[in-house]
Amino acid sequence: MSKAKRNPKADRLRENDSLNLHPERVRAEHFRNSAFFDPHDLVQVKYEMLREVSHGGAPKAQAAASYGMSRQAFYQALNAFTLGGIAGLLPGQRGPKGAHKLTxxxxxxxxxxxxxxxxxxxxxxxxxxxxxxxxxxxxxxxxxxxxxxxxx
Known part of the structure; x- marks a missing residue:
């Protein structure tokens, strides 16, 4: 029985909730066969999607599809980036953000x-x-x- 090689980067991305669960949906050319661009890195995928729209002039819906995202995900990433820069693209706290019973x-x-x-x-x-x-x-x-x- 052979064990599959462990990927430390993928393990770290998974721990931080920033592992792209659908890297096969990323169709952007520079993510294919590249050591630098990693379709498993959700933060990088989102950043490159935003960059392609702001600097490359790509239509938003087209860029979202090319990076395996929905238009809604594009706008959420844009808002997060506008408010917090690259750190805003990091996954946030899940669940309630405050005391919902103790108003x-x-x-x-x-x-x-x-x-x-x-x-x-x-x-x-x-x-x-x-x-x-x-x-x-x-x-x-x-x-x-x-x-x-x-x-x-």
Whole structure:
């Protein structure tokens, strides 16, 4: 049995969520048989797609297709690059970007309850939220939200 050669670059790209899962879709000529241009490197593919439009004058839809992307992916990459440069093309945090249950109104509710009873701890506050607002929040999330609010 022969083992397939490990590709350290592909492993690193996979770890960083920047491995292009569909390198076969990249049809741009300079990505074919090149040691420098790597269709597996999603950040490089996106950058080259944007460069081809801005400096090469290619139509956006055509460039997106040539680099194996949708038009929507092109505009998302353009926005990310405009806001953050090449670093903006790096994969971002997945999932919720903030506390989605503990809105400002809910935190105000918790603060009001704590002001009424300073001995009320996060576990009891979680119970109060469950009973009064039908909202299931972990006590540690309440502690973090109150700490964030206190920092501001």
């Amino acid at each position: 400002d109104e809910v935190v105000a509710f918790v603060e009001q309850r704590q002001a009424e009873d300073p001995g009320l701890h996060a576990r009891a506050l979680a119970g109060t939220l469950r009973e009064e607002l039908d909202l299931d929040v972990h006590p540690r999330s309440i502690e973090r939200a109150l700490a964030r609010k206190k920092k501001r």
